[in-house]
Amino acid sequence: MDRCIMEGNAHAVIEGMIICAAAIGASVGYIYVRMEYPLAVKRLKAAIQMAREAGFLGKNIFGSKMNFDINIMEGAGAFVCGEETALMASIEGRRGMPTLKPPFPAEKGLFGKPTVINNVETLATVPVIMRMGAAEYAKLGTEKSKGTKTFALTGHVANSGLIEVPFGTTLRKIIGEIGGGVIDDNGKIIGTNFKAVQIGGPSGGCLTQKHLDLPLDYEQLQAAGAMIGSGGLVVMNPNTCMVKIARFFMQFTQNESCGKCTPCREGTRQMLALLDKIIDGKAEMADLELLEQLAAVVKSSSLCMLGKTAPNPIISTLAHFRDEYLAHIVDKRCPTNQCEALQSYRIIPDKCKGCSLCAKKCPVAAITGTVGKPFELDPKKCVKCGVCAGSCKFQAIIKG
Structure with missing residues (x-):
């Protein structure tokens, strides 16, 4: 969303920053943008240059005592730099890692100066609010969440x-x-x-x-x-495995953890391992209890919001879809048949010619039936070796 605002209306962001600078008495502004967004960087630089040439940026703006200019800082795409103290550290040339608060940025921020940090969408909305008027803008939204x-x-x-x-x-x-x-x-x-x-x-x-x-x-x-x-x-949609979804988001946050604090660094890794264990059908109920305990500890003791919110997908999916976790752990099956390790083979009756070759090849006698009629496969006996599917000439045995 922010990328599209910067690409599509960079002047709105700049205008919002100028208004903010006038309000707080700032003389320098920074736009921290991912280097993976080259078009946004290009258009921001062009918009800043146009603003300078028009007199909106620089020294003694329009004959006033206000001095304000904007710099572009290209970040390396670290998710943790969405945290304000990590963002400031990155701008200062240090590794993007969060620090304890207080002091808060408004007291001691970038280069030790009082600093206000806002999202691109927020800054781009400031001119709209001033143009419409606060009362008119407040008519949009709800009682407490305006706009x-x-x-x-x-x-x-x-x-x-x-x-x-x-x-x-x-x-x-x-x-x-x-x-x-x-x-x-x-x-x-x-x-x-x-x-x-x-x-x-x-x-x-x-x-x-x-x-x-x-x-x-x-x-x-x-x-x-x-x-x-x-x-x-x-x-x-209904065919989505919620355990895999939790694992997908945990993989992301684990990769993006800066590693500064132990709860986030080690906790996300252990939660990811437990989710892998569940998806692979190797977990027990004790693992689910440990997963919940870990989620609570990481949420309450991590240094920054990346760690504090990292367990949210797990906590949320457990709250609404606990039965899916239990199916993976207790029944060793994925209700949506999306987890490969828990997928079982099945025979399609309409395609089965009753040749009995699969039954003869099965090493655990999981397939039974009468020659000339569709055979049946017992999923409880099946060891998922795939021999039956490989031997079937009619493609009547599939995994899923």
Whole structure:
């Protein structure tokens, strides 16, 4: 969302920063942008140069005593630099790692100076608020969450992309109307029958069908165990394995951990290992208990918000889809048949000619039947060696 704002309306960001600088008495501004966004960097630099030439940036702006200029700082794409103290460390040329607060940036920030840090979307909205007037802008949104929010709508949805909606808009409207509905694995629209919506990015939480009419704002989402976060909205259809989803997001946060504090550095690694164990069908109930304990410890004792929010996908999926975890652990099966290690072979009756070759080849006698009629495979006896599928001439045995 921020990338598109910088690419599509860089002047709005600059204007917001100038207003902010005038309000707090700042003389220098920095835009910290990922180096993976070359178009955003190019357009920001061009917009800054235009602003300088027009007299909006520089010394004694329009004959006033205000001096203000903006610098571009290209970061290496570290997720942890979304944390304000890590971001400032990176700008100063140090490794992007968070530090304890206080002191807060407003007291002692970049290069030891009082610093205000805001998101690109926030800064770009400031000119809009001033142009509309605070009272008029406050008519948008909810009682406590004013204005609009940009979301990145993606996943199993017909229309994906960036959307801007007032705070308080429901998932029913976002997915069903704006998104065009949920799609199955073949791209067919199935209405608003989603399984879960991951909101808030890698550190967010899951919403379910019971939240279909929940107004999306800061307070309501927090009460539901989720958060606005970065504004990501990932829609998942009923054929999604929630344990694999938790593992996917944990893999990301584990990779992005800066390693400074032990709870995040070691905790995310151990949670990822436990999720792998569950997906591989090797976990026991004790592992699930340990996973929950680890999630609680990492959430409460990590240094920065990356670590504190890293367990959210686990906590959220356990709250809403605990039965899927239990199926993986107790029954050694994936309800959605998405986990490869837990997939079992099955015989398609319409394709089986009853030749009995698979039964003869099976090393554990898991396949039985009468010649000339479709055979049956007992999943409890099957060791998933694949010999039967390899020997079937009619492709009647598949995995899944």
